Amino acid sequence: MARILISTPPLPGCLAPLRGHELVEGPPGSDADAQALICDPTQAVDADAQRRMAQLGVIGVAGAGSDAVDHEAARARGIAVLTAGEGLVETTADLAFGLIVAACRLMGDGERALRAGAWSGWSFVEERFGRDVHGATLGLVGYGAIGRAVARRAAGFAMQVRHHTRRPTGEPGWVADLDELLAGSDIVSVHVPLTDSTRRLIDARRIALLGPTSVLVNTARGAVIDEDALARALQEGRLFAAGLDVYEGEPAVSPRLLAAPRLVLMPHIGSATLAARRAMLLGIAGKVAGVLAAAGATSRA
Helix, strand or coil: CCEEEECCCCCCCCCHHHCCCEEEECCCCCCCCCCEEEECCCCCECHHHHHCCCCCCEEEECCCCCCCECHHHHHHHCCEEEECCHHHHHHHHHHHHHHHHHHHCCHHHHHHHHHCCCCCCCCCCCCCCCCCCCCCEEEEECCCHHHHHHHHHHHCCCCEEEEECCCCCCCCCECCCHHHHHHCCCEEEECCCCCCCCCCCECHHHHHHHCCCCEEEECCCHHHECHHHHHHHHHCCCCCEEEECCCCCCCCCCHHHHHCCCEEECCCCCCCCHHHHHHHHHHHHHHHHHHHHHHHHHHHC
């Protein structure tokens, strides 16, 4: 039996794979005897938190990204870092495609105008002409499980789908050069993890490549995009519209983003369905249980 620190609110029944182990609740680093930790993707598990758990052997992140974990510190101690993004793939792809439609059709601006009483009725010449989604060229930055799921949805809209990854995928639509992908896409959706190489990957120069008729959507990590550059481009009409579900300083959102026009903002709800969150917790609980079982078998041998 292992002692497991649970640092994320558990949903009923979602920790069933850990039955038989000792479960304690608290923030990362709060239990010196914990042999395993289960946390959510937003909780920092830095070197200090890991140091305060001298028995720690495995960190399980109930999500797709582990950028809040100090991987260097974990590697130095041989701590396994696991993720469970499988359960959120389709749900996050739904949200990403919803943001694509909402941004292209200026749904956020339209709703705000309606609620403010600024809508004067239907007119053949609209103030808020949006962009068609069907038939547009969609560029996917990153082509993991979520990016591929977005591509499947795009097929139903008769979109031309292209994707960029650092290495060839061997699939139709792969573009070796990111700049080429951005310049040739009507809509760009970002699906890469946050690493040293992807931080500010979409910077001011690359936003300029998109141009005034393009749309940018991000459901990956906020810091992948230069938020100030994005806000300036929208304010100056150098980008048609954008949709964000993630932010660099979460839960704080840059005032420049809040003031930017033609920008749909969501509060990081890509995986926010009960079914997806249950799958995320069940998935990581099962993986942690597997590592603990393997470690136990090794020690008995």
